[in-house]
Amino acid sequence: MDGMDLFDVIVLGAGPVGENLVDRARAAGLSAAVVESELAGGECSYWACMPSKALLRPAAALDEARQVPGVAGAVTGSLDVSAVLATRDSFAAQWDDSGQVDWIDSTGAEFVRGHGRLDGPRRVVVETPEGVRRTLTARHAVAVCTGSAAALPDLPGIDGAEPWTNRRGTSAEQVPGRLAVVGGGPVGVELATAWQSLGSEVTMLVRDDGLLSRMEPFVGEEVHRALSDAGTEVRLGVSVTEVRRPQPDGEMTLTLDDGGRLVCDEVLFATGRRPRTDDIGLETVDLQPGGWLETDDTLRVGEVSGGWLYAVGDVNHRALLTHQGKYQARIAAAAIVARAQGVPLLEDDRWGAHAATADHDAVPQVVFSHPEAASVGLTAREAEQRGVNARAVDFDLGSVAGAAVHADGYRGRARMIVDEDRQVVVGVTFVGPGVAELLHAASIAVAAEVPIERLWHAVPAFPTMSEIWLRLLETYRG
Template sequence: MTRSEVPSGGPGADEYDVIVIGAGPVGENVAERAHASGLSALVVENELVGGECSYWACMPSKALLRPVTALADARRVAGAAQAVGGTLDASAVLERRDGFTGNWQDKGQVGWLESVGLDLLRGRARLDGPRRVVVETHDGTTRTLTARHAVAVCTGSRAALPGIPGIEDARPWTSRDATSAKEVPGRLAVVGGGVVGVEMATAWQALGSEVTLLVRGERLLPRMEPFAGELVAEALTAAGVAVRTGVSVEELNRPAADRPLTLSLSDGGRLECDEVLFATGRAPRTDDFGLETVGCEPGSWLSVDDTLRVTGVRGGWLYAVGDVNGRALLTHQGKYQARVAGAAIAARAAGVPLLETDRWGAHAATADHDAVPQVVFSDPEATSVGLTADEAERRGLRVRAVDVELGEVAGASLYADGYRGRARMVVDLDRGVVVGVTFVGAGVGELLHSATVAVAGEVPLERLWHAVPAYPTISEVWLRLLEAYRG
């Protein structure tokens, strides 16, 4: 037990200003912000400090994907292409990934909690009425805790498996299995065309699996502009992934634990594979959590206002931050919410009126509605922030979408021979500002923050003309987009 880990008892040990349930990046940030404002804070965690992102999502998945894009980038540049050959060393890639997860040990993350003065209690937490949290600790005791000001639920989300016949006996992979597997499966079926499905198909195909990607809809990455999914699908197919759209899994059959499994498909076909990954959605971690004791529905997403306070709970003491509120299931967005929630909790605890709850105020998570950035680390990368053209029109905005082929930008042609990619800027014609941007292409993830600044800052297009991109970089696409807009 480190100094930050609280013992099972002790005078006054069961009352804190703020109790945070969940020690992922979101919970860590809520607790740190509250503590930095002078409030006492306890973090309760049932698994590993650092949460899903550190051990089963962001970090291990990107550790798997970076060697894929590094090798692909080298092969797209004459001279470098001649210096590389062969395939990825799967064992070295998996070993590097394990290093980024700390081999699924949380000593470093616990050290960070200690360094900022936060207390940690390991165990399973349940709400037990207003401001009360009961914890079944890992040492076998039960603790009843009271929060003077706030309880923040930061328990995140889990993979949601569909109710398909045979799925339990088939023992399918979820995203956790896909990012932590110790061996490369010979044949992998990936069900789902969203971010997880696309990224894991990219990674495991490059590591040596024969991958089939099964998508119920007609395109990949359905929440992005249509061309994003089209370009990614073309690249996956060229790499060797069998991409099948308009098909779903209706039944699974695995005769024995050490045997392949068979997928029965909606088109009447069958597919045999060694493992199947279901990347078909997420569910909130609010099961058996005591929500009924505070008037909320067990197992539900927790609806919140823009200060991240749960709506409909009397007294205004309960907050839900990160995935668990269903607003934007992304680690960086959850950390953004955590900063807003921490500031709101501290202000309310001090009796200070929240004067900055309007759009873009210090106590309002406005970006959740208007400026959510996302990078899909496929090859090519697909990135977006703000609204697609269709979303903007559905909101009643009068918009114009401007497209530029990224391969025509000098910096892109230097980045890779035969560079393929596309950029789209969605402009609100009435206000003269950018409300959405999408980039697809190699290395474009590092372009996205410039677009996020433009969207979140509501920078007028006439001012963007004075933001001069360095030559020759891929960022020069901004100049090309503005030129195309002016015609």
Template sequence: MTQAVKQAYDVVVLGAGPVGENVVDRARAAGLSVAVVESELVGGECSYWACMPSKALLRPAIARSDARAVPGLRHLVQGPLDARAVLAHRDYYVSDWKDDGAVGWLDSTGARLVRGHGRLTGVREVAVDGPEGERHLLTARHAVAVCTGSRAALPDLPGLSGARPWTSREATSAHHVPDRLVVVGGGVVAAEMATAWQALGSHVTMLVRGGGLLERMEPFVGEHVADALTERGADIRTGVSVSAVVRDGGTGPVTVVLEGGDHVEGDEVLFATGRAPRTDDIGLETVGLEPGSWLTVDDSLRVTGHDWLYAVGDVNHRALMTHQGKYQARIAGAAIAARAAGDALSGSDPWGAHEATADHAAVPQVVFTDPEAAAVGLSLDEARRAGHRVRAVDLDLSGVAGAGLYADGYRGLARMVVDLEREIVLGVTFVGPGIGELLHSATIAVAGEVPIARLWHAVPAYPTLSEAWLRLLEAYRDGAGTS
């Protein structure tokens, strides 16, 4: 190993994914010097193994499904997808797993990129072991921001380690279509990847421990998605647990053994069974924190008990979604800059730049299944458990004029959860084709705590799916719903 190079910066960022990039952007805009450490590709999980490749795989599947519901077009799109073209489309959107473009942007900010694995070695200190054996010792004058994200968590099952299972990374980067794909899990990754690979030609079997898909959303969401997958040939088994995985020599078919002795065979098996923080080897023990743990933060994303350490994005376990991590990063960057300048964070921030309040009440999410699912704020059950006096209003979206024009036989449902004491919307959920683009209007209503009386004056264009808002308000006015 070469002699260590010591350098000081105002801010050191661990992780150059979307979250780290946004911390860099805000800190540099405030005139702070920044070093960012990355052990893999600049651009991170979202760019190469999550958001971008998964949506590139899903878009052709959803577009074909939509076209099949349009008169005059459906007869032209009855054939299979061109899998080779879809995978090439995916490869384009991940830049063939090369980060030249992302590095170019990072360079344009004036931040310094340090390649290698970074570890805390003490207060405001980071050591980086580079790819050529070099070592960098970085000191942060003001803050270190941990933006290392999360990884797929695999269960401890007999035979799993030798069976070469897919995780979310393999599912979004594979270059062949398995004839049979077994998906273990019922959450977002499981549902989206089942949708994508089934459309590409795999026979999909889903093994779900719980009672249905997407159980963190309103119950009707998982029902709609499961019905659609089943109609297209998927085998969805709920209330089942995997006890072992067998794959002789790590090649050939894989056998997934269920508790009770039943088994399922596939050519590949995807485990989408949760996430774990990438904090196990970043030196947390040197500053009194537990390696491998989620990091608890305040609303300015500062780690509890450490006035110089920030944890932004997945690592703090507040909301494991890229857009929410980028939101947190903008908050953290502004907070770091304000503290570096000696400014107080409270009482002088009309833009809310220093507190990630949306993490508590207005987290939006779109699930790019077919049909799409989208939600923001609290579900009915969450609102009740939080002690709110609420009423939920449901709407069959097939009755909205824009739905019939969107697709023949349109099926979808919307739910609006209203706080009866303050007369504001606490949460909204949609499921149906094309509803992802409706979500931001719901997010504004929830985050802005817009009174119901004012929402009447937000006139939806006719004939669009957004007319669902008018129908939900009418139903609420007429006393419909569940309290």
């Protein structure tokens, strides 16, 4: 069977990015179809953001309670592992996407379950689970929102070892006795934190000389200290060269480049991501399958003639974060709608409705480790690499009154990067318990390019940790 369907916009991928794009397109009156080969809701809903935070929150709450005078003595038990895993399952909707499909239907878009592939300009062929072949045609745009998948290294023995990636790392039904985590980025740090808190003996194997190496160096140092204090062994400057698991479900042996070996029950590789573009028909529009899709700031793929193809979210490699992909979806939808309606785009406006400028200058990120790490904009090193005349301003977050109330012995640090020529904040980094909720104020300051002198008039309430802003400004003025 081969049916022909015509829509204004066709979206490949019904994760958070695809859902947001189709929602905004429908709100503007365009017809839309969204195609998904797995679960509507995508990686974030079932194997990343939501289940990982559900695993991390109980241990963080317990740790915080133990640091509050008058409460610490009342905390006598330990985590209920089965309850934590059950709560995780509920946040992942038991891996049932019917609620997400219902929401897509409520927008007026058509949800098409099956594997979609490009088949030339503006055309998508979908093979449904029932074996039906549908051909969808777009009047205005096709948006590739297929996301990314874990990239496993090419190591001897890895194929037969059945290693964990973020998917098993967020959905495993049992706590492994000994877990090796390969990689020191956000995924590795968060999942090492989660499984250690649930009872695993965790060893981290990190090729770099520090954790969270893309953030300010002091962030990795604080997180490293806390992981070690909690019982996780962190080995820096070491790589895995071989993985052996002689028996299915048996223990495995990791060979390391320093000549050592590590025996564990499971190994989780958090060593990067790859685009899910290898089997979506890119070759039919003269693009290389399996690669990242480069876009302009309206999220349009410039290599494709006619201007109808967009790549939104992880697939464009601009900022591999769910919230940033959703932001891109809103920008892309606005650009698609404007072009469909013949409205001039505000392409010369860096912070206008049709430019994803935050991808370059104001990307916020939180690592939900214990302590939390949060940043937006540039680090000191990135500012130097861009040639910005920048000054880094540091302050001990633990000395702020709100932090002292938050927890006994609070440890934390804040850094503000100021562009001295323009007198605006271009980057902010926090590390410490509860700092995730400080980040949006920093994102506003960076994205709005608020002048330093104006920030003096944004008065932080006392006693909150937001007083760190006043302390940073005082330190800057000297």
